[in-house]
Amino acid sequence: MQSPITLTVNGEAQALPGPASVADLLARIGLDGxxxxxxRNLEIxxxxxxxxxxxxxxxxxxxxxxxxxx
Amino acid sequence: MDGIIxxxxxxxxxxxxxxxxxxxxxxxxxxxxxxxxxxxxSGAEIVTVAVRRVNTSDPSAPLLQDYVSPDRYTYLPNTAGxxxxxxxxxxxxxxxxxxxxxxxxxxxxGPPPYLYPDMAGTFEAAAALxxxxxxxxxxxxxxxxxxxxxxxxxxxAIMPLGAPIGSxxxxxxxxxxxxxxxxxxxxxxxxAGIGTASEAAFAMELGCDAVxxxxxxxxxxxxxxxxxAMKFAVSAGRDAFLARRMPRDYRADASSPxxxxxxx
Numbered sequence: 001m002q003s004p005i006t007l008t009v010n011g012e013a014q015a016l017p018g019p020a021s022v023a024d025l026l027a028r029i030g031l032d033g034x035x036x037x038x039x040r041n042l043e044i045x046x047x048x049x050x051x052x053x054x055x056x057x058x059x060x061x062x063x064x065x066x067x068x069x070x
Numbered sequence: 071m072d073g074i075i076x077x078x079x080x081x082x083x084x085x086x087x088x089x090x091x092x093x094x095x096x097x098x099x100x101x102x103x104x105x106x107x108x109x110x111x112s113g114a115e116i117v118t119v120a121v122r123r124v125n126t127s128d129p130s131a132p133l134l135q136d137y138v139s140p141d142r143y144t145y146l147p148n149t150a151g152x153x154x155x156x157x158x159x160x161x162x163x164x165x166x167x168x169x170x171x172x173x174x175x176x177x178x179x180g181p182p183p184y185l186y187p188d189m190a191g192t193f194e195a196a197a198a199l200x201x202x203x204x205x206x207x208x209x210x211x212x213x214x215x216x217x218x219x220x221x222x223x224x225x226x227a228i229m230p231l232g233a234p235i236g237s238x239x240x241x242x243x244x245x246x247x248x249x250x251x252x253x254x255x256x257x258x259x260x261x262a263g264i265g266t267a268s269e270a271a272f273a274m275e276l277g278c279d280a281v282x283x284x285x286x287x288x289x290x291x292x293x294x295x296x297x298x299a300m301k302f303a304v305s306a307g308r309d310a311f312l313a314r315r316m317p318r319d320y321r322a323d324a325s326s327p328x329x330x331x332x333x334x
Contacts, residue, residue: 010123030129037121037168039160044167062123064164066134068105069120069150070095070235070262070284 007059016055023050025061036065079308081279083257084173084205084226086144090115091274092304093146093259095284099293102137108287109138111297116144118175118282120151121165140169146207148175155194162199174199175229175261175282177209184234187211193219200224209261212246214253221256228254229282232273233263236285240269244276251277267296267303274307275315 002018009025016025022045026033038045039062045053055061080087093116099105109117117138125131147165149158155178162174176199178191187210199206200223207227208220217228230250233239241247241260251258257279264270264283273281281304290296 010126012126029126031124031126032129032133035133035135035168036124037164039164042160044163046167062164063126064121064161065124065168066119066145066147066165067122068096068099068102068134069122069148070097070118070282070288 005055005057005059007055007057007061009061010063020055021051022053022055022061025055026050026063029063031063036063038063079312081257083207083279086173088115088144088280090301090304091280091308092270092300093118093280093282094287094297094300095148095282096120096134096138097150097284098288102132102134104293105134106137108293108297109143111294111301112287113301114143116146118146118148118150118284120148121161121168144173145169145171146173146175147171149177149195151179152177153179153181153188153191155191155198158191158195159198159202162204163202166204172203173205173207173226175207175209176225179235186234187231189213189216193223196220196223196225207259212243212250214246214249217250217258218253221254225256227257227259227279229259229261231262232260232269235262236289237263238265238286238289239263240265241273241276244272247273247278248276251279267299270300271303271307271310274304275311277311280304 005016022038041060080089090113092112092114094112094114095118096105149161152158158178176195178188178195179185180188189211196206205226208225209229212230232241259280259282260273260278261282264286270281287293287297
């Protein structure tokens, strides 16, 4: 049986049913990966490493995009 | 007259050449179509953009890029809202990952109500970013000593405030802006404080290389028309600077000949 992963995404608690990568998480949320950047536990996760970067319980992720601003 | 007047009066920052001397922010507009229309009217080639958490509960919400193409405009990611060097550096590393841009606008802000540049944090962040390969255009106090130090650290443009962000107070310290420009070997831009077209022209008449503004357009009654006014103001101010204004004198100096007046 797979153990769930609980982590924080943009400051909010999320639970995943089993092992997942950063790419899996983005797909699950439904985000267009070409327009966002991801930081995991204060480290940038380069886009090329999303599929091979596993998530673990306790991870803190920031997913950001550009918005209007001065 | 110094040579031939041409509309093409480019400037360079970090080895990149631009014709427009107006950089505009993309915030505080009613919606994305208004943002796009104002940018178009402004003639700007560089637009500043903020970095924020995406809304994970509405992943299909339209994004800025859908209306303001990074292929057409040079995106200048900023650190708006960052109050520490650490926040600013994290934000710009994420921006570089999201868009691949090294040319960035650094701002580390003090507390409200002035959001005045926090220069200790600005120096700390600038050092970290430059060491990490960024080309840093830096928002800073109108302090000639601080400005020179930022240039010596390797910042590619110095951007002193005209007045607090979003205040619309204009260039309140023109002599210091001029002093910063006189000492600088990198472009100097007035960033923040501009409220209307005459103030943008005035900043350019001081000799600044360009002007950066956002609220003056976005908070005008008619943002698209104000964007157009800013385009002409920056261009007029630049020409007036290059033309070298006449001297001031409180006494009259008639421009018509005194000979040949009738009845004498």
